[in-house]
Amino acid sequence: MIRKMAALSLFALFAPAQIIPAQAPASSAAQSPTILRAFTHLVQVNVIALNKKDQPVLDLTASDFVLTDDGEKEPISIFSLEKGGDTVPPAAPLPAGAFSNDWKDRPDAPSSVTVVLLDGVNTSYDDQASARQNVAGFLRGVQPQDRVAVYTLGRSLGLLHDFSGDGAALARSVLAYKGEAPAFFDPPPDNDSGRMVPRLAASALARANTDQQEGTTSLQRRASLTLGAIEAIASYLVRLPGRKNLIWVSDGFPFSLGYDSLRASGPRRPDPAIADEIDTLARALNDANLAIYPVNARGLVSNPAFQTDQPVAARARRDSADIQSEVDTMHEIAERTGGRAYYDTNDVAGALQQAVDDARATYVLGYYPEHVEWDGKFHRIKLRVSRPGVELRYRLGYFAVPDEIPSATEGKARVDAAVWSPFDDAGVRLVARAHYADPSAPHALDLEVVADSRDVALLPRGDHWSGELDVLMVQLSSDRHNLSGTSKNYVLNLSAATHDRLVKEGFLVRNRLDLVPGATEIRVVVHDTTSDAIGSVTIPLAKVQLAAQ
Numbered sequence: 210m211i212r213k214m215a216a217l218s219l220f221a222l223f224a225p226a227q228i229i230p231a232q233a234p235a236s237s238a239a240q241s242p243t244i245l246r247a248f249t250h251l252v253q254v255n256v257i258a259l260n261k262k263d264q265p266v267l268d269l270t271a272s273d274f275v276l277t278d279d280g281e282k283e284p285i286s287i288f289s290l291e292k293g294g295d296t297v298p299p300a301a302p303l304p305a306g307a308f309s310n311d312w313k314d315r316p317d318a319p320s321s322v323t324v325v326l327l328d329g330v331n332t333s334y335d336d337q338a339s340a341r342q343n344v345a346g347f348l349r350g351v352q353p354q355d356r357v358a359v360y361t362l363g364r365s366l367g368l369l370h371d372f373s374g375d376g377a378a379l380a381r382s383v384l385a386y387k388g389e390a391p392a393f394f395d396p397p398p399d400n401d402s403g404r405m406v407p408r409l410a411a412s413a414l415a416r417a418n419t420d421q422q423e424g425t426t427s428l429q430r431r432a433s434l435t436l437g438a439i440e441a442i443a444s445y446l447v448r449l450p451g452r453k454n455l456i457w458v459s460d461g462f463p464f465s466l467g468y469d470s471l472r473a474s475g476p477r478r479p480d481p482a483i484a485d486e487i488d489t490l491a492r493a494l495n496d497a498n499l500a501i502y503p504v505n506a507r508g509l510v511s512n513p514a515f516q517t518d519q520p521v522a523a524r525a526r527r528d529s530a531d532i533q534s535e536v537d538t539m540h541e542i543a544e545r546t547g548g549r550a551y552y553d554t555n556d557v558a559g560a561l562q563q564a565v566d567d568a569r570a571t572y573v574l575g576y577y578p579e580h581v582e583w584d585g586k587f588h589r590i591k592l593r594v595s596r597p598g599v600e601l602r603y604r605l606g607y608f609a610v611p612d613e614i615p616s617a618t619e620g621k622a623r624v625d626a627a628v629w630s631p632f633d634d635a636g637v638r639l640v641a642r643a644h645y646a647d648p649s650a651p652h653a654l655d656l657e658v659v660a661d662s663r664d665v666a667l668l669p670r671g672d673h674w675s676g677e678l679d680v681l682m683v684q685l686s687s688d689r690h691n692l693s694g695t696s697k698n699y700v701l702n703l704s705a706a707t708h709d710r711l712v713k714e715g716f717l718v719r720n721r722l723d724l725v726p727g728a729t730e731i732r733v734v735v736h737d738t739t740s741d742a743i744g745s746v747t748i749p750l751a752k753v754q755l756a757a758q
Contacts, residue, residue, distance in 0.1 A: 250581070253498040253573060254276070254575070255572070255573055260599060269572065276590065281580040308749075309640045323357045324360060324453075327386070332506045339506065341383050344359075349376045356373070447636070500546050502561075503548070574592075633745050639746045641733055654750075660678070660718075676703075678735055679698050681734040682722060682733050683733075684722070697720075730748060730750055
């Protein structure tokens with residue numbers, strides 16, 4: 210009963226309240242008077258430059274590159290060389306009781322990362338066991354300068370090990386994980402039961418497990434989970450500089466990105482049941498510049514006609530078309546994101562090593578397209594370099610996804626998924642400060658949350674500025690059950706003077722929470738309903754102290 214009441218309170222919007230400027234900006238709060246007044250589109254491209262010996266070329270400059278977008282030359286506005294092992298220069302250390310979702314506030318924030326994801330949704334249980342052994346063998350060889358994390362996808366998107374260069378620890382985390390049988394027909398997971406569902410896949414997941422009578426297929430259910438997981442990982446890494454690789458260890462992929470328009474029709478258009486997820490994924494991949502390396506968990510696939518566990522007639526009719534479709538999809542995803550696909554190989558460790566090597570030196574080019582209509586069509590990027598003998602590898606292009614604000618129902622589903630995500634989302638950068646207010650009231654927690662004004666969309670309305678934020682504060686147990694939750698809606702109608710103060714100081718929300726028994730952490734979620742950006746930050750109660758007297 211407690212959980213049901215908490216789920217209802219999650220989205221119960223209280224009367225509009227006031228947001229006040231932060232008195233002292235936190236380390237990652239707004240330091241610049243720049244604020245989002247209109248939607249802009251930055252396209253970033255990670256580029257690997259190799260000489261004829263497959264060695265990285267590290268001395269190129271922006272003037273060495275020529276970039277075209279659908280044949281139109283575009284000026285390069287952002288240029289950098291990121292090397293694996295480098296770390297992002299940290300800001301000043303956060304004071305005790307302060308918590309941030311900004312990568313720059315992490316003392317060991319990496320500049321380039323590789324995520325290994327063990328896919329239990331699209332992989333047989335037997336293949337998962339083999340894949341874990343291969344992945345663990347590779348991870349033992351991870352170098353101290355590398356930054357590798359391991360995630361899992363089953364009934365939820367989970368974290369086995371955060372970014373590290375400790376190969377032995379990474380391998381142990383994989384070997385300790387027993388895998389998860391695909392559960393497409395299991396009872397639907399309860400969102401407030403503690404399961405961490407992928408962002409944007411929350412409602413799709415519930416629908417996938419319950420609406421079989423309405424024609425939802427196993428393929429659609431798999432696709433919804435898979436798309437939501439990729440989008441969640443992309444959103445988590447979006448503000449991290451440098452190259453971001455996702456090694457997806459799976460038997461196959463239940464969707465396609467092979468069409469040339471998100472608004473197209475025909476056989477290459479995805480099923481309408483997952484069309485929205487495809488659109489959202491395309492936007493997330495554009496923003497995060499995430500390179501995907503699909504690695505087939507089956508390893509070397511033999512000719513189906515020689516598989517002895519099937520009758521001769523059945524072997525002759527083996528799903529060769531399905532296998533080819535999987536191969537095509539893996540190559541599509543790799544080419545369109547700048548990764549590589551590994552299918553007919555039992556050298557899984559070698560495939561994983563290639564992705565990690567790619568993260569060790571990469572150029573990051575960014576530009577603002579000047580000749581693009583944002584109509585959902587795929588735009589092809591071409592790069593050439595003036596120096597002879599240099600080979601470039603980069604993503605083929607991007608979908609020009611128009612800015613569309615989701616419905617209220619979709620927005621609530623996204624916020625709900627952010628509560629359960631294993632990651633802090635940095636779409637809106639946040640700094641939270643928490644302390645116990647009074648030793649005589651040990652369960653009273655004073656909480657301040659500062660939202661970076663650079664991530665909040667304010668629109669001009671005459672001589673005022675308008676916007677809207679939803680702020681949630683949810684108390685979770687050690688097994689991630691929702692014990693209590695509050696939500697408030699803040700409608701912004703700012704005078705010019707107040708607007709200027711908020712831009713400089715950030716948006717400050719204060720609240721006092723009465724902690725419930727069993728709570729071990731607070732998850733704060735801020736949703737900018739104008740731009741649909743989401744930020745979340747986790748506050749471990751074990752690290753909260755009594756206020757300084």
